[in-house]
Amino acid sequence: xxxxxxxxxxxxxxxxxxxxxxxxxxxxxxxxxxxxxxxxxxxxxxxxxxxxxxxxxxxxxxxxxxxxxxxxxxxxxxxxxxxxxxxxxxxxxxxxxxxxxxxxxxxxxxxxxxxxxxxxxxxxxxxxxxxxxxxxxxxxxxxxxxxxxxxxxxxxxxxxxxxxxxxxxxxxxxxxxxxxxxxxxxxxxxxxxxxxxxxxxxxxxxxxxxxxxxxxxxxxxxxxxxxxxxxxxxxxxxxxxxxxxxxxxxxxxxxxxxxx
Amino acid sequence: xxxxxxxxxxxxxxxxxxxxxxxxxxxxxxxxxxxxxxxxxxxxxxxxxxxxxxxxxxxxxxxxxxxxxxxxxxxxxxxxxxxxxxxxxxxxxxxxxxxxxxxxxxxxxxxxxxxxxxxxxxxxxxxxxxxxxxxxxxxxxxxxxxxxxxxxxxxxxxxxxxxxxxxxxxxxxxxxxxxxxxxxxxxxxxxxxxxxxxxxxxxxxxxxxxxxxxxxxxxxxxxx
Numbered sequence: 001x002x003x004x005x006x007x008x009x010x011x012x013x014x015x016x017x018x019x020x021x022x023x024x025x026x027x028x029x030x031x032x033x034x035x036x037x038x039x040x041x042x043x044x045x046x047x048x049x050x051x052x053x054x055x056x057x058x059x060x061x062x063x064x065x066x067x068x069x070x071x072x073x074x075x076x077x078x079x080x081x082x083x084x085x086x087x088x089x090x091x092x093x094x095x096x097x098x099x100x101x102x103x104x105x106x107x108x109x110x111x112x113x114x115x116x117x118x119x120x121x122x123x124x125x126x127x128x129x130x131x132x133x134x135x136x137x138x139x140x141x142x143x144x145x146x147x148x149x150x151x152x153x154x155x156x157x158x159x160x161x162x163x164x165x166x167x168x169x170x171x172x173x174x175x176x177x178x179x180x181x182x183x184x185x186x187x188x189x190x191x192x193x194x195x196x197x198x199x200x201x202x203x204x205x206x207x208x209x210x211x212x213x214x215x216x217x218x219x220x221x222x223x224x225x226x227x228x229x230x231x232x233x234x235x236x237x238x239x240x241x242x243x244x245x246x247x248x249x250x251x252x253x254x255x256x257x258x259x260x
Numbered sequence: 261x262x263x264x265x266x267x268x269x270x271x272x273x274x275x276x277x278x279x280x281x282x283x284x285x286x287x288x289x290x291x292x293x294x295x296x297x298x299x300x301x302x303x304x305x306x307x308x309x310x311x312x313x314x315x316x317x318x319x320x321x322x323x324x325x326x327x328x329x330x331x332x333x334x335x336x337x338x339x340x341x342x343x344x345x346x347x348x349x350x351x352x353x354x355x356x357x358x359x360x361x362x363x364x365x366x367x368x369x370x371x372x373x374x375x376x377x378x379x380x381x382x383x384x385x386x387x388x389x390x391x392x393x394x395x396x397x398x399x400x401x402x403x404x405x406x407x408x409x410x411x412x413x414x415x416x417x418x419x420x421x422x423x424x425x426x427x428x429x430x431x432x433x434x435x436x437x438x439x440x441x442x443x444x445x446x447x448x449x450x451x452x453x454x455x456x457x458x459x460x461x462x463x464x465x466x467x468x469x470x471x472x473x474x475x476x477x478x479x480x481x482x483x484x
Contacts, residue, residue, distance in 0.1 A: 158457060165337035168461035178313075178462075179436065180306030184293030185284065186464045193465055210342050210472050215291075218469045223336035223345060230340065230465050 009058030009086060016065040018044050018073040018104075025066075032061060038074075048077040048110065055094055057086025057120055062095040065108070067133075069101040077110040080142075080236075083151055085118035091152075096125040100133035112140040112192075112236050119151030120176060124158075131162035132201045135226075138243060140194040142236045143173055143187075150191075152176030159197065159226075166224045167197060190216065190232035192239035196246060199226040217242045265392040268362065269385070270402045272413070276381075277354035278406060281347065282414035282482035283307060287470035289418045297425040300415050304408040304433060308440055310464035312407030314338050315382040316444035317459045319403045320396035321451050322386025328371045328379065334456045335380035341468040343475035345380075347484040353378030359388035367391065396448055400441035408433055414482055 012030030016023065023044055028034040031050055038045035048063070055061055067073045083092060100106045115121065129135055139157065143150035152174035159167040171193065173181045181187060203225035210220045217231035229246050233239035268274065285303060288294040294303050318331050339345045356378065360368050367387050371379055378384075382403050389399035412426040443460070450458040474480060 156461060158461070159337075165334055165456070167340065168334070168337045168457070169340065169463045170461040171463060171465075172309075178309035180302055180304070180309055183302030183306040184288050184291075184299060185303045185306035185467050186310060188293055188466050210475075212469070212473055212476075216466070216469055218341070218472045220340045220468065220472060221342055222340055223342075228340045230468050232465050232469065 009056055009060065009090070009092065011060050013062040013064065014048070016046055016063075016073070016075065017068065018066070018071040019068045020070045030061075032063065043072040043074065045074040045076070048075065049079075054082050054084050055092040055121060056084050057092050058088050058090040059086070059092040061093070062097065064097045065099075065106065067100040067104040067106045069130075070103045071101070072105040074107040074109065080111040080114050082114045082116055082145070083119035083121035083153065084116050085120070085151065091120040091122050094121060094123045096123070098126070099128040100130060100135060102130040102132055104130065105134040106136070108135070108137040110138070112142050113153075113155075114142040114145060114236075115151040115153040115174060116145055117149045117151055119153075121151070121153050123153070123155040125156070127157075127159040129159065129161045129166070129199060133161075133199070134201070135159075135197065135199040137197045138194065140192065140236065140239055140243070141171065141173070142239075143191045150174045157195070157197075159199070161199065161224060161226075166199065166226060167222055167228065169195070187232065190234060192233040192236050194231045194233075194239045194243050196229040196231075196243050197226065199224075201225050203227065213242055213246060219246060262393045265363075266394055266398045266402065269389060269392060269394065270405060272409065274358060275354075276358045277351055278410060279413070280482060281351065281410055281484045282418070283407065283410035284467045284470055284474070284484070285411035285414050286418060286480060286482045287474040289415065291470070294415065295419065297421065297429055300412065300421070300426070301429045301432060304411055304429060305436065306464060307411065307467065308404060308408050308433060308436060310462040311467060312404045313440050313444055313460050313462050315407060316400040316403040316441055317447045317451075318380065318382040319386035319389065319399040320445045320448035321456070321459060322383050323390045323394065323396040323399045324448050324452055325390075326448070326451060326456070328367070328383050328387060329374055330456060331383045331386075332375060332379045334459060335383060338461050338463070339380075340463075341471045343471045343484065344468065347471075348380040349375075349378035350483075351378075351381035352384045355381050355384040355388065359384060359391070363388055363391035365391035396445050397441060400444040400448075401437065404437050404440045404444065408437070418481065
């Protein structure tokens, strides 16, 4: 790993640019390696592989993906990301910056983010969408490896559509979070929490209705052409089952945006 | 600055309709998640640091003169549950009626015209506080307190909780209320320079899930 100065963590930014014709920019850096995993058709696919699976305290890593007008891109990852403690006690920062141009479509489907004991990760995801862009975005946070207490995890997802705010959600858990995060208003003892966001201009004409998905998950239409699934589960496997189920149901009413 | 105006605005008898809402504690009681003073305190603490912080910052930002319609939009983006958006607007409409009676002002009139079905309640409360000569900190305290006093009062009825226990819960949260109100004001001040993304967006997944479940109940004691 690059040791820029004593005590400093890794600094790395990976960049992806997708156009209808290809991927003119596919640039990993440091521990962030990118692989083109499907080159056929108009729908490009990139998999994030490698040691990004472990941001340590003090690291500052970032991924930028730009989907230009009319392009279609899926980004997934080869493995879960595990936040681990660093040597300095400093937090790690992980920034994700996504943009989708007119008529473009992005499926952002990374594996889970696992907050290991003693870690401290600040994750910031910003998405800028054109008015007619489409997005499927999944986030899953797991509090601790099996049977482990979680570290401190603070995430924020901010989505703008046509320059206006569409969704802004911050979550904070673990010993460094404000009180009450494990109480019955926030997590209620669940150890896995996930969100699936779907933005599609077609939802303006045929909005979905709010519905419960079991006892601890809900699908809610946002105040724009989008819906959000918010799910809580005891563990990562059960959480993924809920989000996969809604992905399957979604294929029925929105075939264009089927997950994967 | 008027200290007495804050008492009027924060009074539980201020006719803004808040008494009909449980702040999400009714479904939490039904699910067995809130069953006594300790679990009520954890519920209130979680709501305070999430929905409470966000609402307090919206109110503080309105006092500082940020565009109420932009704040209303920011509130929508921070409220994925349509049941909670509807509740916030319904309470905003009732707050508007009471606020215009108490502290008539052009800014309240303008928002009432622009959002005839109601703006998000904290935005209306912020404008009311401003019209009443109150500070951003006053409005943030008022909203943060409502975030926990609503569930605590509702729990007394829902659980037959001893009112002294409910009051002890609220008093115990007072230092954290100050911290949250202070954070809310700092964020609102930042937002005047950096834009509304500087306002907090803390979310509470279970409150969102339970709000939608509760809205579908055929019979309930509280509106939300």
